[in-house]
Amino acid sequence: MGTEGYLCGVDNLLNNPVFTALATRDAALGTGTNEVKRFDEAVSPFIGIREGCTDGFAQLHRELPPGRAILHATTGRMATPEGWRLQVEVPGLQFVFRGAAHSDPPGAAPLPLLPEHVPQMMALAALTKPGPFGPRTIEFGHYYGIFDGARLVAMTGQRLHLPGYSEVSAVCTHPDHLGKGYAAALLQQQLRIICAAGETPFLHVRADNARAIALYERLGFAVRGPMNFYFLKRI
Known part of the structure; x- marks a missing residue:
């Protein structure tokens, strides 16, 4: 399946599942803004960034202390954002x-x-x-x-x-x-x-x-x- 077919699927909520979960049914387990959300560290390292937000990692960099580990899920590939060190990249499937x-x-x-x-x-x-x-x-x-x-x-x-x-x-x-x-x-x-x-x-x-x-x-x-x-x- 190509990326185009993936993004046009009827269940497009799943394109950005972490942010969607934190904005809806799992909101009580995390915190954040309208653009960037994260789970409590003891619950999960996952963070979510709203589609179209271009400075999400910069926002997280201002909020989190040095050494804090996070996990980001995305349908595409991404370069390591400024201020962060890549620990592991895991190609996956949904x-x-x-x-x-x-x-x-x-x-x-x-x-x-x-x-x-x-x-x-x-x-x-x-x-x-x-x-x-x-x-x-x-x-x-x-x-x-x-x-x-x-x-x-x-x-x-x-x-x-x-x-x-x-x-x-x-x-x-x-x-x-x-x-x-x-x-x-x-x-x-x-x-x-x-x-x-x-x-x-x-x-x-x-x-x-x-x-x-x-x-x-x-x-x-x-x-x-x-x-x-x-x-x-x-x-």
Whole structure:
């Protein structure tokens, strides 16, 4: 799919999902102006810049202290803005669910994750690297996990919430438990929750994560277009 087709899609709220989420359903988890918004650092490093705003990074540079890390998502490629150091650039893809949620319960039994599970959730995310995960990321809601005894071995939850859309996020499984269907079970749980609310699920994935992409496509997700991620640190 070319960029033109991507930008002209009917679900164009997803072109700038972080800013849209912070301006609408996730506003309570962040702060900002009409042009530049950011999540609380303990929730997520994501920042959002309104389409057409040309000095968003300059505004953030004035607001944030040296060393503060941020994460910017954009459909295109971008040069490193003045006053910032590029840490990592991650080419990614945005997927939107185009199938039907499974009505049957999954083989594994996902359990709700609570604040007491946050240390294990952060450790699992640090090991498997599905994306940034902080001490308050759980506040995005709807986190479920699968345990081996008392040990959390797989989880997923939600992140960005836009009008009519909810993002599935933090899909991860401990390497010792791959191939057991845990990710599929957790994803099906999220699909049921989101679709039951009358919303459309979407998600983001590294463009080179072939294993995850194959699973998402098998469950009914389709590529909508590119979404590239820039981890930056304020100089």
